[in-house]
Amino acid sequence: EAQVTQNPRYLITVTGKKLTVTCSQNMNHEYMSWYRQDPGLGLRQIYYSMNVEVTDKGDVPEGYKVSRKEKRNFPLILESPSPNQTSLYFCASSFGGIFNSPLHFGNGTRLTVT
Amino acid sequence: DAKTTQPTSMDCAEGRAANLPCNHSTISGNEYVYWYRQIHSQGPQYIIHGLKNNETNEMASLIITEDRKSSTLILPHATLRDTAVYYCIVRVSNTNAGKSTFGDGTTLTVKP
Numbered sequence: 467e468a469q470v471t472q473n474p475r476y477l478i479t480v481t482g483k484k485l486t487v488t489c490s491q492n493m494n495h496e497y498m499s500w501y502r503q504d505p506g507l508g509l510r511q512i513y514y515s516m517n518v519e520v521t522d523k524g525d526v527p528e529g530y531k532v533s534r535k536e537k538r539n540f541p542l543i544l545e546s547p548s549p550n551q552t553s554l555y556f557c558a559s560s561f562g563g564i565f566n567s568p569l570h571f572g573n574g575t576r577l578t579v580t
Numbered sequence: 581d582a583k584t585t586q587p588t589s590m591d592c593a594e595g596r597a598a599n600l601p602c603n604h605s606t607i608s609g610n611e612y613v614y615w616y617r618q619i620h621s622q623g624p625q626y627i628i629h630g631l632k633n634n635e636t637n638e639m640a641s642l643i644i645t646e647d648r649k650s651s652t653l654i655l656p657h658a659t660l661r662d663t664a665v666y667y668c669i670v671r672v673s674n675t676n677a678g679k680s681t682f683g684d685g686t687t688l689t690v691k692p
Contacts, residue, residue, distance in 0.1 A: 499680065501682070503621075507684075508667075508683050509624070509682035511679060511681065524679060525681065556623050556624070558623075566612060568629065569614075569624070569626065571623030571625070572623050574621060574622065576621075
């Protein structure tokens with residue numbers, strides 16, 4: 467089944483403890499992206515990747531890192547999480563530059579930083 | 581990026597057509613209009629997209645005005661399961677094709 471898989475679904479951590487949220491897609495998509503969703507703020511893009519070894523900042527990249535060493539995986543790294551990074555996170559993928567290709571979203575990761 | 585404007589919320593009676601408007605007055609000639617929906621806190625789901633012609637698929641119809649400054653998503657026979665947040669977005673130009681911006685969307689409530 468074609469899908470975008472995020473892990474974990476739920477994560478509670480403490481301030482400053484490094485964490486990684488994984489994202490994997492099995493559709494051979496070139497494009498992948500991370501979003502965070504907060505009440506009243508819609509979906510905001512954190513980072514995106516047009517292809518392997520190509521990443522770029524979205525609208526809210528501060529405090530996050532990403533890597534794209536292989537086509538199927540696009541992990542989101544929080545080196546030193548803070549409470550303001552408590553949010554619902556979504557990974558998405560599509561063919562090409564999403565110019566004419568729909569985004570496929572994962573089921574989300576709910577992160578709580580205490 | 582072209583910014584979109586949608587009403588915050590709408591109601592619709594079950595079985596009736598739901599018409600969700602979206603304004604995108606600064607859309608560029610090569611930008612597509614996309615619609616997604618999000619049920620509860622699940623990942624957004626793609627519905628339909630178009631450039632300038634009207635489009636229809638098994639889920640919905642998309643009507644784009646001739647000047648492309650606005651569009652309407654039509655759910656022809658809304659059901660209770662169509663209650664969701666609906667997002668209208670436009671794809672950015674080729675020079676920065678990777679970015680995408682979602683607004684707050686329209687919360688559609690389908691009532692029995």
